[in-house]
Amino acid sequence: MIYLDFQATTPVDDDVANVVDKATRELWANPSSPHMAGMRSQEAIGNARRRMSKLLGCRPHELYFTSGATEANNWAVSMVGAEPKNHIVTTTTEHKSMLDACRAFQRRGGDLTVLPVNSRGFVNPDELRRVIKPATRLVSVMAANNETGALQPIPEIAEVTRDAGVPLHTDATQAVGYVIKDFTQLPADLISFSGHKIYGPKGAGALYISERLQASSKIPSLLHGGGQEGGRRPGTENLPAILGFARALELSRVTYSSERERVKELKNEFWNLLSEQVPSVVRNSPVDSCLPNCLNIRIPGVDAGELMAAIPQIAISAGSACNSNDQQPSHVLLAMGLTADEARTSIRIGFGRATTAEEVRDAAKAISVVVSHLKVG
Ligand code: PMP
Numbered sequence: 001m002i003y004l005d006f007q008a009t010t011p012v013d014d015d016v017a018n019v020v021d022k023a024t025r026e027l028w029a030n031p032s033s034p035h036m037a038g039m040r041s042q043e044a045i046g047n048a049r050r051r052m053s054k055l056l057g058c059r060p061h062e063l064y065f066t067s068g069a070t071e072a073n074n075w076a077v078s079m080v081g082a083e084p085k086n087h088i089v090t091t092t093t094e095h096k097s098m099l100d101a102c103r104a105f106q107r108r109g110g111d112l113t114v115l116p117v118n119s120r121g122f123v124n125p126d127e128l129r130r131v132i133k134p135a136t137r138l139v140s141v142m143a144a145n146n147e148t149g150a151l152q153p154i155p156e157i158a159e160v161t162r163d164a165g166v167p168l169h170t171d172a173t174q175a176v177g178y179v180i181k182d183f184t185q186l187p188a189d190l191i192s193f194s195g196h197k198i199y200g201p202k203g204a205g206a207l208y209i210s211e212r213l214q215a216s217s218k219i220p221s222l223l224h225g226g227g228q229e230g231g232r233r234p235g236t237e238n239l240p241a242i243l244g245f246a247r248a249l250e251l252s253r254v255t256y257s258s259e260r261e262r263v264k265e266l267k268n269e270f271w272n273l274l275s276e277q278v279p280s281v282v283r284n285s286p287v288d289s290c291l292p293n294c295l296n297i298r299i300p301g302v303d304a305g306e307l308m309a310a311i312p313q314i315a316i317s318a319g320s321a322c323n324s325n326d327q328q329p330s331h332v333l334l335a336m337g338l339t340a341d342e343a344r345t346s347i348r349i350g351f352g353r354a355t356t357a358e359e360v361r362d363a364a365k366a367i368s369v370v371v372s373h374l375k376v377g
């Protein structure tokens with residue numbers, strides 16, 4: 001198999017797997033238990049939180065562990081009470097976990113604005129400025145799109161929200177560890193990210209809640225129960241996954257710059273080869289302001305499902321993995337102005353730590369062979 005679906009998930013790093021395994025075997029005591037074994041578990045979580053916050057340039061008490069970015073996104077939205085006077089702004093190309101949480105807020109009676117994007121997938125900070133109202137309680141714009149890799153201009157967006165005095169949330173799930181080294185690059189009050197996109201375990205994520213926001217407003221708890229995560233996200237901690245998540249973040253730091261350059265070259269190489277062999281291929285991803293490891297393309301006349309079925313040994317994706325069970329064309333590509341037919345001919349190729357130049361060549365070749373067969377057929 002040639003795995004080129006690194007936006008869907010990443011393989012767990014061996015070192016991370018060892019950390020998870022060791023913690024599973026040795027640190028099984030309940031971190032809330034007051035005995036020595038429990039205290040050891042508690043210390044291990046505290047240590048993971050401290051190491052992560054140091055790397056991310058924030059304070060330990062600003063990081064709340066969750067089960068992943070879906071939960072972190074839902075929590076951010078749930079902080080706004082769904083009264084008709086409360087307004088949230090988000091964008092058309094957010095991950096479903098943000099868009100659907102916002103639509104649920106709207107169904108409960110909240111006021112929602114979904115900002116459009118341009119044909120390259122970017123929101124316009126001036127348009128955001130125009131839609132903010134006195135009742136706006138939250139603006140949420142993702143840092144990097146999981147289908148196209150488009151990087152939103154978060155610093156400019158943050159200027160707008162700062163001027164308006166509105167908290168900014170950003171879903172940085174695809175950005176942390178790739179284009180975002182630490183949160184000084186993301187001037188937001190709330191940031192979601194996830195372990196399994198950075199070679200860490202599934203079921204571990206976090207929501208950063210800035211000290212400023214914690215001081216200025218009452219942060220509603222996501223769940224009710226015990227005192228874990230400051231009582232705001234109770235439930236016995238997934239300790240092995242949290243420890244693995246922390247290790248994965250550390251490892252991403254080691255390879256941050258070199259990996260970014262390497263995957264960018266692989267992406268360029270893939271694009272050059274494919275466009276030589278299939279001249280009709282069109283790039284949906286923006287060339288600039290794009291994740292280095294993500295490429296979304298379309299091949300006119302070639303259905304993405306048929307293409308993927310013809311090369312099952314190559315793991316690529318049509319849109320987001322989370323939506324692959326529904327046959328609807330990608331909401332992200334439609335929002336960029338593509339027709340439903342164009343969206344159905346689109347695929348996403350993701351490059352990662354394990355990807356080699358040979359795999360890139362083989363994948364481009366395999367796709368071009370299938371395209372010529374499908375077109376003839
Ligand atoms: N946001 C984005 C941008 C994502 O790519 C994903 C994962 N596909 C999520 C949120 C959800 O993350 P998780 O799987 O950790 O719930």
